[in-house]
Amino acid sequence: MKGSEIFLESLKREGVEVMFGYPGGQVLPIFDSLYDSDIKFILTRHEQGAAHAADGYARATGKVGVCLATSGPGATNLVTGIANAYMDSIPMVAITGQVKSFLIGNDAFQEADVTGITRPITKHNYLVKDVKDLARIIREAFYIASTGRPGPVLIDIPSDIQLMDAEFIWPKNVEIRSYNPTLFGHPGQIKKAAKLIAAAKKPIIYAGGGVITSGAHKELKMLAEKINAPLTWTLMGIGAFPATHELSLGMLGMHGTAYANHAIMESDLIIAVGARFDDRVTGRLDAFAPYAKIIHIDVDPSSISKNVNVHIPIVGDAKNILIELLRDIKKVPNTCDWLKTVEGWKKKYPLVYKNDGALKPQYIIEQIYEVTEGDAIITTEVGQNQMWAAQWYKYTAPRTFISSGGLGTMGFGLPAAMGVKIGCPDKTVFDIAGDGSIQMNIQELMTCVANKINVKIAILNNGYLGMVRQWQELFYKRRYSQVDITSPDFVKLAESYGCVGIRVTKKEEVRPALEKAIATDNTVMIDFKVEPEENVFPMVPAGQAINQFIGGLA
Amino acid sequence: MRHTISVLVENKFGVLARIAGLFSARGYNIASLAVSETLDPAISYMTIVVEAKDAKILEQIKKQLNKLIDVITITDFTKKEHVDRELVLARVKYSSKDKSKLENVFKKYVGKIIQHKADVAIIEAVGEGVQIKSLLDELSKFEIQELVRTGKLAISN
Numbered sequence: 001m002k003g004s005e006i007f008l009e010s011l012k013r014e015g016v017e018v019m020f021g022y023p024g025g026q027v028l029p030i031f032d033s034l035y036d037s038d039i040k041f042i043l044t045r046h047e048q049g050a051a052h053a054a055d056g057y058a059r060a061t062g063k064v065g066v067c068l069a070t071s072g073p074g075a076t077n078l079v080t081g082i083a084n085a086y087m088d089s090i091p092m093v094a095i096t097g098q099v100k101s102f103l104i105g106n107d108a109f110q111e112a113d114v115t116g117i118t119r120p121i122t123k124h125n126y127l128v129k130d131v132k133d134l135a136r137i138i139r140e141a142f143y144i145a146s147t148g149r150p151g152p153v154l155i156d157i158p159s160d161i162q163l164m165d166a167e168f169i170w171p172k173n174v175e176i177r178s179y180n181p182t183l184f185g186h187p188g189q190i191k192k193a194a195k196l197i198a199a200a201k202k203p204i205i206y207a208g209g210g211v212i213t214s215g216a217h218k219e220l221k222m223l224a225e226k227i228n229a230p231l232t233w234t235l236m237g238i239g240a241f242p243a244t245h246e247l248s249l250g251m252l253g254m255h256g257t258a259y260a261n262h263a264i265m266e267s268d269l270i271i272a273v274g275a276r277f278d279d280r281v282t283g284r285l286d287a288f289a290p291y292a293k294i295i296h297i298d299v300d301p302s303s304i305s306k307n308v309n310v311h312i313p314i315v316g317d318a319k320n321i322l323i324e325l326l327r328d329i330k331k332v333p334n335t336c337d338w339l340k341t342v343e344g345w346k347k348k349y350p351l352v353y354k355n356d357g358a359l360k361p362q363y364i365i366e367q368i369y370e371v372t373e374g375d376a377i378i379t380t381e382v383g384q385n386q387m388w389a390a391q392w393y394k395y396t397a398p399r400t401f402i403s404s405g406g407l408g409t410m411g412f413g414l415p416a417a418m419g420v421k422i423g424c425p426d427k428t429v430f431d432i433a434g435d436g437s438i439q440m441n442i443q444e445l446m447t448c449v450a451n452k453i454n455v456k457i458a459i460l461n462n463g464y465l466g467m468v469r470q471w472q473e474l475f476y477k478r479r480y481s482q483v484d485i486t487s488p489d490f491v492k493l494a495e496s497y498g499c500v501g502i503r504v505t506k507k508e509e510v511r512p513a514l515e516k517a518i519a520t521d522n523t524v525m526i527d528f529k530v531e532p533e534e535n536v537f538p539m540v541p542a543g544q545a546i547n548q549f550i551g552g553l554a
Numbered sequence: 555m556r557h558t559i560s561v562l563v564e565n566k567f568g569v570l571a572r573i574a575g576l577f578s579a580r581g582y583n584i585a586s587l588a589v590s591e592t593l594d595p596a597i598s599y600m601t602i603v604v605e606a607k608d609a610k611i612l613e614q615i616k617k618q619l620n621k622l623i624d625v626i627t628i629t630d631f632t633k634k635e636h637v638d639r640e641l642v643l644a645r646v647k648y649s650s651k652d653k654s655k656l657e658n659v660f661k662k663y664v665g666k667i668i669q670h671k672a673d674v675a676i677i678e679a680v681g682e683g684v685q686i687k688s689l690l691d692e693l694s695k696f697e698i699q700e701l702v703r704t705g706k707l708a709i710s711n
Contacts (some may be wrong), residue, residue, distance in 0.1 A: 037702050078658070115568060116568075116571065119568070119571065119572060120579045122576055123623070124623040127567070127568075129567075144623060176623065177626060178563075178564060178623060178624060178625055178626040178689070179623050300621070302614065302617035302618050302620075302621055303619050305610065465679075552693060
């Protein structure tokens with residue numbers, strides 16, 4: 001079998017149904033073999049789009065996302081997408097062509113040291129030097145990408161290797177002596193945690209993306225209900241717990257709800273599950289949750305005690321650990337008073353916006369929730385659109401909020417939505433975008449139309465790079481520097497790509513436009529001309545304790 | 555504060571770059587690094603002297619190293635009995651009247667003049683950190699043209 005055939009056969013063995021990518025000189029043998037393959041290939045209009053689409057596909061389905069690009073510029077265009085997947089622990093395998101083995105290091109045409117470039121942004125990477133290693137490397141790559149704390153793995157394949165012959169041998173097992181993720185928590189630690197929980201008076205559960213990765217949402221709900229503790233989540237943890245649940249406090253942190261932040265600051269026990277105490281969550285570290293003991297459940301030992309000191313670390317898979325913990329909790333704390341206090345904060349500091357006659361972005365998100373009956377999958381770009389989408393739509397299931405958390409990549413939402421729609425064809429998929437972000441990967445509209453990937457794009461068009469403008473307004477004396485961003489006529493633009501464009505300027509047009517978008521069997525782009533200087537509130541200024549809000553009613 | 559750790563790694567292309575890249579990307583400092591093959595040619599042994607201002611940073615360095623797929627095991631010698639040595643090579647200018655002085659120096663240290671030509675001698679010395687330091691102090695009386703050190707090697711006992 002030729003290297004390129006070994007490659008495709010290996011992907012089939014891994015259960016790969018779809019790849020996103022772009023051809024080029026150093027992957028010609030792979031594309032030639034692909035001609036006869038039944039693996040679906042989505043030709044994007046930019047390699048960055050391919051990486052984000054693979055990422056979105058992985059987030060929505062839980063399977064490994066696969067993207068493919070040629071050497072040099074093809075590979076470097078994947079870089080942002082790979083870094084994005086790395087920061088959010090998304091299982092992804094990126095394959096790049098490389099110049100012929102004997103030319104490596106010669107500054108050959110379209111050569112870049114891709115394993116070197118991607119070393120700090122991949123969980124692991126490989127340069128294939130012998131066609132006999134190819135099947136094993138692919139097997140390992142999928143295993144590494146999808147186990148432990150997941151992440152992207154890159155395989156760089158020189159074009160001559162793609163043409164060389166070798167016997168196809170699919171390894172039965174993966175054996176990597178230096179890689180053994182811890183799956184089960186230490187029983188002693190879990191028992192200690194159960195005791196600490198029993199003794200708590202003001203416990204709070206803080207859930208992150210790890211709950212979703214591990215598929216531990218049911219166990220998480222059982223835990224919250226068993227110990228009657230309020231629960232807050234990170235941006236990555238959205239969907240891990242139903243927002244409609246009475247114990248839900250919504251998101252915490254910089255743009256979290258005031259009541260979630262007050263609750264974590266006043267708590268005496270934090271049960272962190274698959275979350276990493278990121279700076280957007282903790283605010284000023286030395287002021288964070290001063291009365292709380294911390295139980296930290298995480299599959300990645302290096303996440304534990306990295307930012308805050310943890311009293312009971314439990315390393316392992318969240319689902320396995322929660323099952324054990326539920327079994328070990330014999331006595332549950334009495335949290336009636338605590339829940340009353342929390343309820344008081346909810347009443348005193350509700351999440352609000354001024355819903356006047358103007359076209360407000362928050363209103364649009366609420367309407368998307370209403371019209372889709374909360375059953376859509378939402379992707380976002382990055383900035384105000386992302387925060388409003390996190391605050392104002394009630395997510396009730398995991399893998400329904402797809403957003404660039406760690407890296408904060410503008411231009412993520414549209415290509416990610418394509419990947420989501422390919423993975424979940426029966427779902428309505430909305431990309432909630434800003435007028436700035438959408439222009440960063442606007443070329444992917446063509447990919448949607450060409451492949452009949454029917455996604456809906458809601459542009460909250462305020463004429464500004466809104467989040468940067470908000471910071472300039474609040475912290476730089478309204479000296480608006482390079483935040484006026486002009487846009488094309490999005491309706492005409494949509495039409496020229498062959499999709500449907502709708503413009504909305506009034507509040508009463510929102511619902512009909514959304515209904516029309518959902519009923520239309522095509523990609524639809526809605527240009528919502530929203531209030532230009534609306535801010536995301538509440539907001540904790542960077543470097544402040546997270547109960548020090550500005551704006552809103554907090 | 556300096557800590558000595560050893561890292562057993564897969565002897566593969568790019569491993570050193572992964573280790574070095576991790577230190578630079580996360581802002582950790584390497585004071586010295588020595589690498590070579592072990593008895594098993596598929597495995598390399600690295601002795602790394604790291605600068606870590608507190609125990610938390612040292613802990614993070616170890617955890618982050620452990621996350622690298624090619625890292626097999628890490629040993630922290632901070633609280634572990636071990637033996638460590640460093641090799642120094644130096645080219646020293648000397649005249650015949652210095653010869654006995656230089657030879658005297660090596661009565662106190664494990665080392666010798668391994669070569670001399672005209673007015674230049676190449677010397678070698680092996681020792682623990684303190685010994686190397688005091689040797690270097692003594693050698694400063696001579697005119698050292700060039701001095702190279704391996705960095706520390708450590709082995710547990």
